[in-house]
Amino acid sequence: MGVTKSEIFTDEQNTIAKIAKVLGHPARIAIIQHLLKIESCICGDLVNEIGLAQPTISQHLKELKNVGIIKGNIEGTSVCYCIDNNNWKTIQTTLLSLFSSSNNTENCCG
Amino acid sequence: MGVTKSEIFTDEQNTIAKIAKVLGHPARIAIIQHLLKIESCICGDLVNEIGLAQPTISQHLKELKNVGIIKGNIEGTSVCYCIDNNNWKTIQTTLLSLFSSSNNTENCCG
């Protein structure tokens, strides 16, 4: 069916999955890394930086924006995109929560 | 086209994306959380715990196994699945590396 049965999972599970899903494409990782490095960006730079067509980059930017990882400001003809630092921290915390119950104990799988 | 152009990205970007992609489904998050909680598991439990059909769970387990998050031991008629603690730690480190260059500086998007 291709459709995820979100309703049977907890909010936390859906939230973690939603964030991870957006991070689940190398182009979006590349965009994030680039934005983190230069701290601000014009979309056109990304089209040159990453080897994908402009509409494709635009689409990836939209998804990053949807989950709040980046935000954009219109600056004349171009758009300035950058990491939303507050949300970025929240996302880090959310992802870390998945690892918090981790431990070293050996289990049945040896 | 539905096919990711992995070849134009760095190994690091592809690795992070691959891990994140597997974490990008609430059923797989639920499975991980369950395994972390009880520290060992028989697959049948998961079918009851999570509300998905047995083949679907089996498929999700396979993907988790592919990226090394879990491992399984055959125990008689059933299979014991659990978190691969070493890989799980590596995965945590890999994902966290994405956040290492994060900072507080205000940028052009205010």
Place this chain on the structure above:
DNA sequence: ATACTTAATCGTAATATTGCAATAATACAA
């Protein structure tokens, strides 16, 4: 051997994702 249990695999339908050409929209410049 036969029946039962458990998990993997196969096949398939429905839906989602990725990527891009073409086009539209927006802001600025001459």
Place this chain on the structure above:
DNA sequence: TTGTATTATTGCAATATTACGATTAAGTAT
């Protein structure tokens, strides 16, 4: 206004993902 530059949207083709019924495989029990 007309042209130019930049980004968003639309439409579409190719492929991937999700889910599950049916079946298979492999072990256990009777």
